[in-house]
Amino acid sequence: MTSLASRLKGRSELGVAALLGAVGALVLIDAARLVVPYSQSDPVGPKTLPIIVGGLLLVCAVLLAVNVLRGGRGEAEAGEDVDLTHPSDWKTVLPLAGAFIANILLIDWAGWVISGTVLFWGSVWALGSRHYVRDGLISLALALLTFYGFYLGLGIALPAGLLEGIL
Amino acid sequence: MDVLSSLMDGFATALTPMNLLYALIGVILGTAVGVLPGIGPAMTVALLLPVATVLEPTSAFIMFAGIYYGGMFGGSTTSILLNTPGESSSVITAIEGNLMAKAGKAAQALATAAIGSFVAGAIGTSLLVVFAPIVVQFAVSLGAPSYFAIMVLALLAVTAVLGSSKLRGFASLGLGLAIGLVGLDFVSGQARLTFGLPLLSDGLDVVVIAVAIFAVGEALWVAAHLRRTPLQIIPVGRPWMGKEDWKRSWKPWLRGTAFGFPFGALPAGGAEIPTFLSYVTEKRLSKHPEEFGKGAIEGVAGPEAANNAAAAGTLTPMLALGLPTNATAAVMLAAFTQFGIQPGPLLFQNEGPLVWALIASLFIGNFLLLLVNLPLAPVWAKLLQLPRPYLYAGILFFATLGAYSVNLQAFDLMLLLVLGALGFMMRRYGLPVLPLILGVILGPRLEKQLRQALQLSAGDVSGLWSEPIAVVVYVIVALVLLWPLAARLWRARRPRTGGLVVADGPAVDGPAGPAAAPSVEAPAVEGRPVDGSAAEAPADRGPDAGRHRADAHANHGQEKS
Amino acid sequence: MSIIVGYIPTAEGTAALDRAITEAQKSQSRLVIINSSRGDAIVDKRYAQAEDISSLTERLDREGIEHLVLQPVRGNDAANEVLEAAEKYRAELIVIGLRRRTPVGKLIMGSAAQQILLEASCPVLAVKASA
The missing domain is CATH 1.10.287 (Helix Hairpins)
Structure with a gap:
């Protein structure tokens, strides 16, 4: 054994x-x-x-x-921005997946503006940025911009959720 | 000749202000994503698919064409200034061009790459204009058995020839075909692999799959292995070339184009073999062979032209037969289906104006790229200062947004996550992603042709080889599958001969190029030269050969997604 | 005891370094040069390259100053790296360069200089680039 x-x-x-x-x-x-x-x-x-x-x-x-x-091993995929000298960094990937799941759970109920902000802010945090305020502002701006961009530019109404009536 | 008049009509469509604007957007986006590491044209087209569906198909494809060519231009800029090739096909540019840049000739390296790309793009697109209609003419006469055979060839060629492990290639292909099975069977109407979920009965949305595999999977993978050390960038001014540089560049451009186009047009030719051949040829013909490995301008001009000509070549089977041979072409093919356009030989007939506008826009985009790239190279280099958290968070953000906006259901996001995790796992364990995506796209079409072929023969299996072309293609399939075996036997008998090819490669003189390219096993590990000295040659294909030291590797024969 | 200098390859960074060298000569202290990067961008212009560092060490050798050059890339802000080094090497003085910032820019980006001034437990000398 x-x-x-x-x-x-x-x-x-x-x-x-x-x-x-x-x-x-x-x-x-x-x-x-x-x-x-x-x-x-x-x-x-x-x-x-x-x-x-x-x-x-x-x-x-x-x-x-x-x-x-027999000892064969798949070659991990390399790339321009990939450093294979250290093992997979789960401390980055898991929070990232967490932000992604939070978005799935929130999107229909809270709406894209809130869930998208959470998604971007959470991802940036998971990836190591620690400028909380600046990141928060950027996240909110991105979510709002895409919400209105999709609505006005593409005619796609993303869910407004909790902010229904405000947006 | 009506090809010419069709092309002129194409130009008329592509030159409308609106379409010119989309071409410009595509070209700028393409260059930007080409410059940025970790994001490439295939991923960008995938991310734009959902948004593009509200555009006119013609405008959308004009934009995609700009992204496709722009990615090549942008990629060479990063390769030269940073020595981090994103694609296996730009490894040589990265090595020789970076050495030139280090020797203080960054401006000339960028210029010869950009102008060479332009020349190769223009000639390659012209060849596309000439050959695509011929291929179509030949292809429309083919019946289902021949088609089935050609698709099998395309799938097997991409699976068996590209990538470092055939076994893992086939595993990936199997997964792709399985994903392609999900949904209602188009003949009997029975649900396959839907597990009783009504949401699955229409099959998995190609957009969601492409975004998941190329964007989410890639972003998670890069996030798990973020490079933390800032790279050294070589400062540049505006690219320019002197008279001597022109003299030394123009022939390599033309020869590189001659290598690149046919390889790109082949089902599994790819771009790395022609770039390598071009490098070796230039070195042999050069009056300054001693400069090779220290930054010879011919070593940048030739391979870069070969790379771009191959990109143009790839579009020939894509447009004429509906067979994509690289990741970007595969995603563009998915875009056709998204617009309800049936790819295949009838494309030129049914969607003539669109196809010719697309081809005309390739000429225009190529020209715009030259205008955008020569003066703006220093600006592009600034993009590299974007902090990574924003870059990768942005990819995830837009991937989510795009996948969600197709059907506005959170269920698609779950699929996105599951398939993204699959993409992550595949990258971790060396399963190439291209066979998977081809399996998803070609699988259903393959099944259709198979059923049609056997319907004609009333169920007799011999119906599969009832057409002469089908027989020829099966012979080629057999050759593709048996070639490595034969090559191994041949090499075993004459051990030195196999090594000769490698010795000819740049591996010996400094930059370790894809010396393994001529052998059918695709380039394995491209070593990055440490300060221009010899790096490890990829001849030894042990599991970890050079992995940890080398910064630049082949991407399993795929382009950066 | 040592003098800590936050160095970046710009005018204000060089000004800070020049001043720090003068101070180190005066007090015969060890000079600790910190050039950090958060390492979150592909290219960081504030991260000094090898040639720059070697010409810097040559200069210090020539002038006979005991020195230590650190280039930490650990995802920390420059201010934190400088403060941590000040603690570790028991700094008697921190020298930093100042650049002009608009109030809005400061609000959004924060200010490394401000953080160092507020949190350092030793005197801080702030130098401007000679115009």
Whole structure:
């Protein structure tokens, strides 16, 4: 067991294989439920592609798992502004996702101006800016500007929410 | 010839003040996002998709064309001044151009890159005008079996040839195809992968997927690995070139264009191989080979022209066949469907005025870029002082806004988050995103062609190769798939020969270029030269080879999104 | 004991440095030069580049001043970095450069100089760029 444990250590990529496998299984299970009416005009039917795709995903899942256990590793994507010398910084990503979720929860109830302000302010904070007042002003300005820009310029009425009647 | 008159009509449309304005907006936006790291033309077009739907399709595409070409121009500015190539195709520009800039020739490097891009863009677009109608003429005669074969080729080529790991490429393709399956089956009307959610029965909105993968996924990924050290920027004045520089530049421009266009037009040609070939050629032909690796102007002029010509080449299969071969083209194709326009060989027929206006706007945009870029390079460089929190928060903000405004439902934002997390995970574990997006876009069309092809043959599988073109394409597919195997065998038998190609590359003389490019495995790790001295050559493809020291890497054969 | 100087490669930064060197010669103290960046922009012009720093250290060597050059990039504001260094190196004096700010600009951006003046526990010498 210890050897298994040591092999699993640092192999978080197995999670990707598991995800691929799960999606593949899901696609196949879903395909199995489909009814194939006999039809002259559609000999392929709705099942064929899902079965191929599900199969492809399962094969990829197995091969990836084998590849990872043998020491293979996916190269993390580099970029102009990416520094791969330190590990993923969850202290930035999680608050960022938090701001994003806050926006989802708020947008229909409180309206875009409030939720958008929260989103931008929260994101900027998560990314390390500490100019609370300046950031707050910028966030509010952006949210207001896009609200009216979309309404007047594009004819799209974003939800006003709590501020209904004020805006 | 009616191509010419169509093109003239296109110019008439593109030159209206309103469309000129959109071209200018596109060009400026494109250059800006090209200059800014972490945001590229594919992401920008994706972010603008929802907004653009209220515009005239023609105006929207004129703007997108400006962004596409502008991104290339802007990218070279950053590469030269900062040595941080955003795309694998600008690695060589970054190396040689940055060395030129360090040697006090930043103005000349920027000038030769900009003018070379202009020349290549103009010639490349002209070639597009010539070839696209020919391809269309050939393509309209094809039936469903040939189409199916060509789509399979495009998918496999992008999946198997680009990117460093084929296995991960196929995994990404599978995920994309699975996402493409969601919704009602178009023949039988049965719901597939909707899990009983009525919101899913129309399928996932391509806009939401594109924004999630390119914008949200990328922003989260960059946020997790924010570079904290300020980079050194080389101060510039206005780009200019002397007589000697012109003399040394014009031939590399033309040769680079000749390399770039055909590679761009191929389903998996990409832009990094021609830039590399151009670099090697220029080095061999140059009267000043000793300057290569120390900042030779030919080494900037040629690859930069090749890069832009490839960008023009990419538009040939995109417009003529509806096959995108890079991320920006894929998102632009998604834009066609968003406007209810069916991409494919009938595009020229059904949407002639739009396509020709788009092509005319490429000429105009290219010219505007020259006007905007030469005098304004120092201004663009100032953009780099924008604090990152605002940049990435802004991306998330506009991604949310765009995805929400399509249907005004919070459900789309949940999808955005889930798919954004998927995009993050893919970047973390080296799954290339291009096959996924192609799978989403081409998957449903592929299925349609498959069902049509077999309908014609009444279910007989041999119907798939009932057309000669289909057979030819399957042979090419087989070659694409078997080539790496054959190459490995060949190399195993003659171990030195494989290495020769690498030795020819710039890797030996200083800048480590994509020396692995000619072998089918796409460039792996492009090392950034430390003060112009030799950096690690990517010949060793160990999991971590050079990863941690190198600042500039290939993006799995994709452009910066 | 040491003298802390907040340095940026601009006119006022150079003025502060010049004055700090004079002070350090006078009191025979160690000179601690702080050139920080929040590191949140791709390019930060206030972050001195390697050539600048090496010519600076050469000059200090020539003039025989004991010195320490720090370039922290930790996401902190310049004022915090200077104050922290003042604490750590038991500063007898902080030298900073002043630039002109409009009242509105100060309201929005805040002022590093003001923060240092208010929070430092040692004397602060503020220098303007010679016009």
